[in-house]
Amino acid sequence: MNIENLRFIAHRGLHIKNTDIVENSIPAFLLAVENNIAIELDVHLIKDENIVVVHDSNLKNVGNIDITVENMTLEEIKKIKLFGTENKIPTFFEVLKVIDGKVPLIIEIKNSGKCGKLEEKLYEMLKNYNGKYLIESFNPLSLLWFKKNANNVLRGQLSAKKIDSISSFLNFFLSKMVFNFLTKPDFIAYNISDLNEKMYKKYSKKGISVISWTLKNKEEYFNNKDICDSFIFDNYEELKNIIEGKNYEKEK
Numbered sequence: 125m126n127i128e129n130l131r132f133i134a135h136r137g138l139h140i141k142n143t144d145i146v147e148n149s150i151p152a153f154l155l156a157v158e159n160n161i162a163i164e165l166d167v168h169l170i171k172d173e174n175i176v177v178v179h180d181s182n183l184k185n186v187g188n189i190d191i192t193v194e195n196m197t198l199e200e201i202k203k204i205k206l207f208g209t210e211n212k213i214p215t216f217f218e219v220l221k222v223i224d225g226k227v228p229l230i231i232e233i234k235n236s237g238k239c240g241k242l243e244e245k246l247y248e249m250l251k252n253y254n255g256k257y258l259i260e261s262f263n264p265l266s267l268l269w270f271k272k273n274a275n276n277v278l279r280g281q282l283s284a285k286k287i288d289s290i291s292s293f294l295n296f297f298l299s300k301m302v303f304n305f306l307t308k309p310d311f312i313a314y315n316i317s318d319l320n321e322k323m324y325k326k327y328s329k330k331g332i333s334v335i336s337w338t339l340k341n342k343e344e345y346f347n348n349k350d351i352c353d354s355f356i357f358d359n360y361e362e363l364k365n366i367i368e369g370k371n372y373e374k375e376k
Contacts, residue, residue, distance in 0.1 A: 130162050130230075130354045131353075131354055131355065132161060132162070132354070132357055132363075132367045133162040133163065133164050133228075133230055133335070133354060133355065133356045133357065134152075134156045134161045134162065134163050134164065134357065134360070135147075135164050135337070135338050135356045135357055135358045136148045136152065136164065136165060136179060137152025137153045137156050137165065138152055138153075138155040138156035138161060138163075139152040139358075139360075140152075140155070140360065140361070141359075141361065144209045144210065146206050146207045146211055147186075147207075148165055148166060148177050148178055148179055148206075148213075148214075149206055149209075149211040149214070150211065150214055150218065150219070151211065153165070153214075153219055153222055154222060156227060157222075157223055157226045161227060161367065162227050162228040162230065163223065163227055163228070163229055164229075164230040164231075164337075164356050165177050165219065165230070165231060165232065166178060166179045166232045166234050167231055167233060167234060167242070167246060168181065168193050168194055168234045168235075168242075169194065169235070169241060169242035169245065170193055170194055170195075170196055170197065170201065171195055171196055171197050172197045172198055173245065174197075174198045174215055175215060175216040175217075175242070175245060175246060175249070176193065176198070176213050176214065176215055176216065177213065177215070177216055177219050178193060178213045179234075180193075181193055181194060181234065181236075183204060186204075186206055186207060187204035187205065187213070188208070189204060193213075198215065201213050216246070216249060217249065220253055220255075223255065224254075224255065225253065225254045225255025225256070227255075228255070228256040228257060229255065229256070229257040229258070230258050230259075230260060230280075230335075230356070231246070231257055231258065231259045232259075232260050232261060232282065233246065233259060233263070233266045234261075235263050235265075235266050236262075236263060239263065239265040239266050239268075239269050242266075243266055243269040243270065243273070244269075246259075247270070247273070247277070250277075258277075258278045258279070258280060258310075258311070259277055259278070259279050259280070260279065260280035260281070260282050260311075260313050261279075261280075262281075262283065262287065262298060264281065264298070264303035264304075264307050267279045267281060267307035268303075268306060271306075271307055271308055278310040278311070279307070279309055279310055279311075280309050280310060280311040280312060281301055281304060281307065281309040281312050281313070282312075282313045282314075282337075283298055283299055283301050283312060283313070283314055283315070284299060284314060284315035284317075284318055285318040286299065287299060310332065310333065311332060311333035311334065311335055311353075312327060312332060312333075312334055312335070313335040313337055313356065314335070314336060314337070314352075315336075316336040316337060316338065316339055316344055316348055316352075316355075319334070319348055319351055319352060321350075321351050323351075324351040324352060333354070334351070334352045335354040335355070335356060336348055336352040336356065337356040338356050338357065338358050339355040339356065339357040339358070339359075340358050340359045341359060341363070342362060342363065342366065345366055
């Protein structure tokens, strides 16, 4: 898959404010498919070794319960209502079934610990998936697993100048992406606030694509449209015309 063709990617699906179409839900994924927009989503391996699609490891924000998703079974997870709606946390299998190869997927692997089990189970499912996909992660060990075991899968290193969820020691190495010489990413996905022309040129010269996260308004688009290949975006209502190609010139 040509990464440069993925100009816009719906962050956690195409979710809409103040509706029941919430992030990382089946309705959000179906709406993205309906609008022919690529999808970014997040995967975790849970206690009974199912893979579920949800962003936070702790479900306090998305499900109003202070518990870690990795410590739950699927039966327990299916009792949770996403953001107070009737939507449930979907399994990765359910998501693949509804998307059915209609739009590309960017799969963020949420794995801060020992790598291998989640990556292996994920790849086993993707082997039989008739659709285009990429994988990405903040954890370079996840990328290294794919490099060694599934080098055919395009992989990306997620990063930013400051990553709040890790120690300052690890933050230094991951923000500088010093492990890229080992993992050989096909693209980097970098915080849009930290992008600059120098960085873009550096990676472009190496044949590494640059994806920015997370685009939220028109101003950010016009400030960054020439220094990244793709945007992972939120706030579809404001960006709709740009995404549909109706408003590529800056408004006067």
